[in-house]
Amino acid sequence: MTPRIENDDDQILNLSLRPKAFNEFVGQSRVVENLRVAIQAAKRRSESLEHLLLAGPPGLGKTSVAHIVAHEMGAKITATSGPAIGRAGDLIGILTNLEQGDILFIDEIHRLSKVVEEFLYPAMENFEIDFIIDKGPYAKTIKFHLKRFTLVGATTRSGLLSNPMRSRFGMVYHLDFYTPDDLVQVLQRSAKILSMAVQPEAARAIAERSRGTPRIANRLLRRVRDYAQVKAGGKISPEVVHAALAAQGVDDVGLDSLDRKVLRTIIEFYSGGPVGIEALAAALNEEPDTIVDVVEPYLLSAGLLKRTARGRKVTRFAYQHYANLKNEKLELFAAAES
Numbered sequence: 001m002t003p004r005i006e007n008d009d010d011q012i013l014n015l016s017l018r019p020k021a022f023n024e025f026v027g028q029s030r031v032v033e034n035l036r037v038a039i040q041a042a043k044r045r046s047e048s049l050e051h052l053l054l055a056g057p058p059g060l061g062k063t064s065v066a067h068i069v070a071h072e073m074g075a076k077i078t079a080t081s082g083p084a085i086g087r088a089g090d091l092i093g094i095l096t097n098l099e100q101g102d103i104l105f106i107d108e109i110h111r112l113s114k115v116v117e118e119f120l121y122p123a124m125e126n127f128e129i130d131f132i133i134d135k136g137p138y139a140k141t142i143k144f145h146l147k148r149f150t151l152v153g154a155t156t157r158s159g160l161l162s163n164p165m166r167s168r169f170g171m172v173y174h175l176d177f178y179t180p181d182d183l184v185q186v187l188q189r190s191a192k193i194l195s196m197a198v199q200p201e202a203a204r205a206i207a208e209r210s211r212g213t214p215r216i217a218n219r220l221l222r223r224v225r226d227y228a229q230v231k232a233g234g235k236i237s238p239e240v241v242h243a244a245l246a247a248q249g250v251d252d253v254g255l256d257s258l259d260r261k262v263l264r265t266i267i268e269f270y271s272g273g274p275v276g277i278e279a280l281a282a283a284l285n286e287e288p289d290t291i292v293d294v295v296e297p298y299l300l301s302a303g304l305l306k307r308t309a310r311g312r313k314v315t316r317f318a319y320q321h322y323a324n325l326k327n328e329k330l331e332l333f334a335a336a337e338s
């Protein structure tokens, strides 16, 4: 079971739960404040907003921010993603259709091909692109002027973005994991939209197991709702949350089966590490990108994993968690940590 995969119902619900304006967007106050100022200033000057890069792990609100920026600017948004723009021609088609002030949102922008990326540079900088028509000795370059648009890029891996790309963004913000308090607010808002009654302690119990991620909080809320309807007469209490999340394979610090598999593999096969990401991914039969983008950021932020020059190592806290899960004594594993 991979609980992070969402079915169609979940995707539709996710859309209905997406915050539409900054006053519905919980947390990330520094980013929100800076964006509010930039938007107000751009509007006062009747200019388009500078290009914006949003970085951070999946589910923290990058797509939501892109849509909110468009909404607050009163602009139209065109959304696509790095892997969806296969050829330069695809990008040219999109760019030439943009109107003054429009927002172009490119998710997973680090996955644009080199060729497409190079077409994007003059478009971002001077709002023009170079068409090459004909081939060989008859080849001619024609400049095409674009309307002043705003590119909003989102990436889970800002480290993979080339320097020329990064330097063309006027604003670069990193979204952090949310605190349990923030996630309680996210859950209360979602519960209201879904017409659910959730006891405050139950909301907190979900928040504490959501890996600091609103998308996960919302998904767990829906799983708890299903469980409560079938097994608990619809009542959402802390006990129901514990039972529902245990049934989903989510443990008491919010780790799911893949997170635990990563920790267990490092402890059992690599004596706690260090281990390189390629070797770890091979041992787990997973893509290295999945480990780096989806699993590792939270394990690092929760103090369960650390990065060293020689690879990933688990921490004492990870041993403790592993020992608790296995009902074994910490001493058994502590020696290997030293």
Ligand code: ADP
Pocket: 014, 015, 017, 018, 019, 024, 025, 026, 027, 028, 057, 058, 059, 060, 061, 062, 063, 064, 065, 154, 186, 214, 215, 216, 218
């Ligand atoms: P990303 O693009 O970073 O993967 P999304 O913007 O798609 O993340 O967010 C996933 C879901 O999480 C949204 O549909 C929304 O329901 C919820 N969400 C994300 N950030 C917030 C927030 N700050 N406040 C309320 N809900 C949020």
